[in-house]
Amino acid sequence: MTDVAAQRPLSRSAQREADILEAATHLFGEQGFHSVTTRKIAASAGISEGTLFNYFSSKNELMRAILERIYEELRENASAILREELDSRTRLQLLAENHIQVMSRDNALFMRMIQAYMNVDLGGYTRIRGSVLHKLNLSYAWVFDTAVQEAQQRGEVRDDLNLSALRDLFFGGLEYLSRTLFLHAAFDQMSERVSSVVEPLWQSMQALSPALPDRLEQACERVEAVARQLEQQAGKA
Amino acid sequence: MTDVAAQRPLSRSAQREADILEAATHLFGEQGFHSVTTRKIAASAGISEGTLFNYFSSKNELMRAILERIYEELRENASAILREELDSRTRLQLLAENHIQVMSRDNALFMRMIQAYMNVDLGGYTRIRGSVLHKLNLSYAWVFDTAVQEAQQRGEVRDDLNLSALRDLFFGGLEYLSRTLFLHAAFDQMSERVSSVVEPLWQSMQALSPALPDRLEQACERVEAVARQLEQQAGKA
Amino acid sequence: MTDVAAQRPLSRSAQREADILEAATHLFGEQGFHSVTTRKIAASAGISEGTLFNYFSSKNELMRAILERIYEELRENASAILREELDSRTRLQLLAENHIQVMSRDNALFMRMIQAYMNVDLGGYTRIRGSVLHKLNLSYAWVFDTAVQEAQQRGEVRDDLNLSALRDLFFGGLEYLSRTLFLHAAFDQMSERVSSVVEPLWQSMQALSPALPDRLEQACERVEAVARQLEQQAGKA
């Protein structure tokens, strides 16, 4: 697929758009959305200031396109992971690693852009609903939901899980882990760190119900009772 | 204590400072850091623009003061919770509720301000170390650590916990929960939602009952005994 | 050359730059650097305030450009004077008149701008070395040095002159003369006034050594003695 894309050269127009996106992505990651001017982006993309606005109607729109692109990548990677034959624990691990990797790229561009977008374009958290951002987010989060639900169908985890809570813990935990990794410049230990964050969730998903030992003992008793009963009947017979 | 403070009127100067902080807090929450001008803040606080800068040397400084204040509140509330005689599960629940409550106030001001501060004042995640923000964060996060460690000492949870991972899951999960609550305008269910996020963590932290292996062993033996018995009967028949 | 330049109309961009420089020059001369706002300059140049900063990155930079321009003019005029076939006294007179003329233009703009530039951009006299201002000054002052040195080669003035001191007297004297002319609104007498300032310098440059009359009398005596001796020899022969 990549090869085919590489073979067919992009049209001049598509190439320009890609140049702009790349330049903007790099600069936003380096300096932050508000510190980067459209002038800088145009210069870095090798075009004039006016041309930029032929491709993206506004600076915000450009930001939106970048976010969309990253979400698209996140989702594609995640879907690919789900397509492979893997046990659910491994799936979660890979999903998490993908999430961290994409999110931490370009100096945590993604995390910062989301915040900027919410503040600049949405004016806070209250207007997320129905926004493009929300749709992208939903369509991506759906992959996690699928992984959990399939784990349930396979019997790898409990049936009575609060999916919403797990989702918040999963993505929130990873976002914080990402900050922690930045803080300690510890991206070389990413895999283990991710595992140590996913593990508690995994444990909680398959945790024995506290009532289970009692149930088991009761079941034993019932079996024993039945066995005794059978023995008596056999004795009679 | 709060009462006494409320009774004794603030000095004119302290009152002004409080007015400015309140106005800025409100406006930042409503419109975001970058959309609020110092003019607006001054007007909203009922002072001239110049006066604002007699109290806070810059807009960034004002933002820092607000963040500091909120962190202070977070930590005080959290410390108060730790001082009470409570079981660890309840502690975590209360800590989480406090976190969500403060964080979600003023249209999620706190979450948004931290992002703004990191981008404006620190230029991203890479320079957090040693910053005021980092110190405040550490001193607050320390409360969670204490709660977990005391739970371990009391034998309420396992000894082999990855504290860092739990911390990321706890605070990250709550941040995402906060977004979820905004999304669904579901703050009236805050307590249950918090519980459903804390519960998986709690389950993963809990020691399996020490008696469980023995009980399982005995149950196995009982079932096996029944099995042998039934097999013999079957053989006879 | 100038004619050709005048014939070929400037590009729009070059014209704008010239307009700004002219407007700024006029206003700075009229009201002083600190009293003139970029707003006023823009209005006077018939452009918007933003446009001004497309041509000059700051108000200081604009000032620097004006200074550079005037220095350029000073040096070109001075070089032209040196290229003509003139006796050294006339050269000095013309150099001085050129200096006064350029310096006094626009309400002594040049003198005032240099002061402003030193205070604003350099923060005093201590940091002049190596600055653009210093280089311009050196390259201009070099013309005076050349005139004096050529006068020495031509034998028009003494060989043992302190060039540095003469330079200070020449330019310093002219600066003060300029102030004096302003004071007495006496620019119609500029030429004579300049002459009366240059004259003492010129006199000191060719001043007779005080010992010269004595040497002449001694020389006379030696000639007379030789003459007497020859007479006696002639008498004997």
Added chain:
Amino acid sequence: MTDVAAQRPLSRSAQREADILEAATHLFGEQGFHSVTTRKIAASAGISEGTLFNYFSSKNELMRAILERIYEELRENASAILREELDSRTRLQLLAENHIQVMSRDNALFMRMIQAYMNVDLGGYTRIRGSVLHKLNLSYAWVFDTAVQEAQQRGEVRDDLNLSALRDLFFGGLEYLSRTLFLHAAFDQMSERVSSVVEPLWQSMQALSPALPDRLEQACERVEAVARQLEQQAGKA
């Protein structure tokens, strides 16, 4: 005199005024008039901002007071020099050294303040006439005039001097010398440098010896006589 002044302690009010002047003088010299705020001056003088304006009605007025003070000192020193029994060359040297010393103090404060004052308070050179600055300047320059006129009365210099031109050369030359000394950090050679600037002026002022024409006439006659004599001898031989 100084002792008496020192013995009688200044009134609190006079002390305050002196403190302010000293602080302002120091700061203006260090950072320039426009860079120093009244706040800084007040702080440096150990008083509150409001109090400053009880002593000087405005920042400009404070600047004026400083200039006045320095002019007063210049004039007093100069007058003291004239009161001593000295030959005129030495007088000029001492006047020049005094001028340079006072002018160069505090990072050339005096030169810079005059420029600032003219631009800020007078709006250029055109309105100097009748200003306080002009009066101070006249009363100081008068000392130089006196020195020259007395030199003429004593017969030490020519009668036909252009006093105005000499004044411009003297003070202008010294001002430029001052810049030169700053430039080369050469204040340890101040005395010689001053001498080399004063010397050309002195040479131009000096009367040629009144006997010189007669002596040249006689020398010519003697050489001509010898020449005739030798010519006759040559004719005989």
Added chain:
DNA sequence: AATGAATGAGGGTTCATTCAT
């Protein structure tokens, strides 16, 4: 006489966006 909080007009500068070329 001394304070210092309050002022508010105005400073230089920025920058997303437009539009004539």
Added chain:
DNA sequence: AATGAATGAACCCTCATTCAT
């Protein structure tokens, strides 16, 4: 399609000066 000069409102911040205490 591409340009880049022009815009102008708005930005944060300064500071000499005032005046109630």
